[in-house]
Amino acid sequence: MIAYPPEPWRIKMVEPIRATTRAYRERALRAAGWNPCLLRSEDVYVDLFTDSGTNAMSDRQWSALMRGDEAYAGARSFYVFEEAVRAHYGYPHVIPVHQGRGGENILSRCLIRPGTHVPGNMYFPSTRAHQELNGATFHDVIIDEAHDPVSEHPFKGNVDLDKLRAVLDACGPANIPYVSVAATVNMAGGQPISVANLTEVCELAHHHGIPVFLDTARAVENAWFVKQREPGWARRSVAEILLALCAPTDGAVMSAKKDSFANIGGWIALRDAELAEQARGLVLLFEGLHTYGGMAGRDMEAIAQGIAESVEESMIAARVAQLEYLGRRLRDAGVPVLRPIGGHCVCIDAAATLAHLPRDQFPGQTLAAAVYVDAGIRGVERGAVSAGRDPLTGRNRFPALELLRLAVPRRVYTRSHIDHVADSVIGVHDHRDAIARGLTFTHEPPHLRFFQARFAPVAGASIFAE
Ligand SMILES: *Cc1c(COP(=O)(O)O)cnc(C)c1O
Numbered sequence: 337m338i339a340y341p342p343e344p345w346r347i348k349m350v351e352p353i354r355a356t357t358r359a360y361r362e363r364a365l366r367a368a369g370w371n372p373c374l375l376r377s378e379d380v381y382v383d384l385f386t387d388s389g390t391n392a393m394s395d396r397q398w399s400a401l402m403r404g405d406e407a408y409a410g411a412r413s414f415y416v417f418e419e420a421v422r423a424h425y426g427y428p429h430v431i432p433v434h435q436g437r438g439g440e441n442i443l444s445r446c447l448i449r450p451g452t453h454v455p456g457n458m459y460f461p462s463t464r465a466h467q468e469l470n471g472a473t474f475h476d477v478i479i480d481e482a483h484d485p486v487s488e489h490p491f492k493g494n495v496d497l498d499k500l501r502a503v504l505d506a507c508g509p510a511n512i513p514y515v516s517v518a519a520t521v522n523m524a525g526g527q528p529i530s531v532a533n534l535t536e537v538c539e540l541a542h543h544h545g546i547p548v549f550l551d552t553a554r555a556v557e558n559a560w561f562v563k564q565r566e567p568g569w570a571r572r573s574v575a576e577i578l579l580a581l582c583a584p585t586d587g588a589v590m591s592a593k594k595d596s597f598a599n600i601g602g603w604i605a606l607r608d609a610e611l612a613e614q615a616r617g618l619v620l621l622f623e624g625l626h627t628y629g630g631m632a633g634r635d636m637e638a639i640a641q642g643i644a645e646s647v648e649e650s651m652i653a654a655r656v657a658q659l660e661y662l663g664r665r666l667r668d669a670g671v672p673v674l675r676p677i678g679g680h681c682v683c684i685d686a687a688a689t690l691a692h693l694p695r696d697q698f699p700g701q702t703l704a705a706a707v708y709v710d711a712g713i714r715g716v717e718r719g720a721v722s723a724g725r726d727p728l729t730g731r732n733r734f735p736a737l738e739l740l741r742l743a744v745p746r747r748v749y750t751r752s753h754i755d756h757v758a759d760s761v762i763g764v765h766d767h768r769d770a771i772a773r774g775l776t777f778t779h780e781p782p783h784l785r786f787f788q789a790r791f792a793p794v795a796g797a798s799i800f801a802e
Pocket residue numbers: 388435436437438460462463518522551553590591592593594601602
């Protein structure tokens with residue numbers, strides 16, 4: 337028996353979803369260029385495309401919406417939001433943005449000059465895209481274990497300090513505007529960084545006068561793993577650990593669409609007053625006034641309430657347990673899932689599952705297509721399609737991990753949905769030989785190509801054996 341503790345909430349409102357036939361889904365996916373991202377959500381039964389902005393808000397968040405102060409300048413809701421971020425993340429300067437990438441744009445523009453270098457613990461597509469757009473080269477300094485789907489390392493988000501030192505030596509500290517650290521690491525499958533490692537990274541960077549900025553999108557989930565796995569932290573609350581993770585860093589960029597149970601929103605949080613002033617100046621140009629940053633007053637109220645709920649131990653425990661349940665069910669049935677199970681997603685090793693397909697036929701994308709056709713479940717490729725092309729050589733990047741990611745929205749699906757997903761994925765895995773061929777691009781956008789790309793089977797009309 338795999339544990340599935342009862343959720344610390346009950347359902348007050350429902351949203352109907354629709355089952356379709358296999359023939360219907362294959363037609364829908366072909367019309368979407370074999371890219372589940374281009375499907376209409378009505379045609380999806382269980383949507384595990386992302387946990388971003390897809391969360392169910394609580395009754396308290398919905399009632400907080402009614403308190404939204406929609407004043408253009410100095411809205412009361414901004415001060416509620418600012419206070420919640422300060423109290424839970426510990427940074428004095430809080431600047432709202434419409435979502436995480438808005439903050440990435442501003443921070444990259446403030447700090448990056450062409451020809452500089454940004455080290456980070458694996459990449460995130462939008463984070464790296466903004467760094468590259470501003471002329472920096474990204475250097476992955478995550479530990480090797482993060483690239484190994486079967487390693488059971490408890491902190492696969494950790495930075496390899498030797499790799500970071502090597503980048504410092506090769507590029508020179510003056511050419512490194514900041515170190516970019518994520519907690520947890522999305523592309524590694526939601527894997528955490530330890531407080532000890534993050535503290536060491538900050539000490540090394542600060543020694544060279546380089547600031548460290550944290551991607552806090554899932555820092556609460558990271559804090560939960562620290563409590564479970566890092567010696568010395570078991571008795572501390574998740575709220576305390578969250579503050580401890582942020583404490584050594586110089587600032588953070590946040591997508592409130594993740595941990596904070598919101599459907600939209602984000603912030604930049606900083607310690608340095610001068611940098612904050614510079615960032616506010618750019619927020620005015622790109623996001624909105626510095627007291628709303630592209631959000632409505634009501635969004636800021638819902639986020640403030642969501643932040644408080646996010647650190648409730650029962651809430652985060654149930655969240656991670658649901659992921660663990662899905663991962664364990666798949667693993668027990670022989671599906672090669674990335675280990676350990678992450679905080680927001682279960683990732684299937686698509687290169688191992690579809691070992692008969694070459695990497696340039698995009699096994700991750702192909703497996704995503706097959707899983708959708710099987711039972712209307714939408715996941716997303718996290719492999720070569722997501723990694724894009726090298727901006728210098730123009731060649732496809734083939735990262736070590738070629739995954740199908742099933743990201744679970746917070747407080748949305750019940751155990752029977754999760755069982756439906758497990759049954760379907762196990763069936764697709766058992767009959768993987770029926771997937772005869774992979775996919776090739778018919779349309780390839782230049783940035784974040786996975787969102788809008790279109791594909792066709794490399795031969796014939798379908799990826800399945802005729
Ligand atoms: C989602 C995400 C972002 C970008 O945030 P958006 O709100 O989608 O713009 C940045 N970093 C990580 C790790 C994320 O998961």
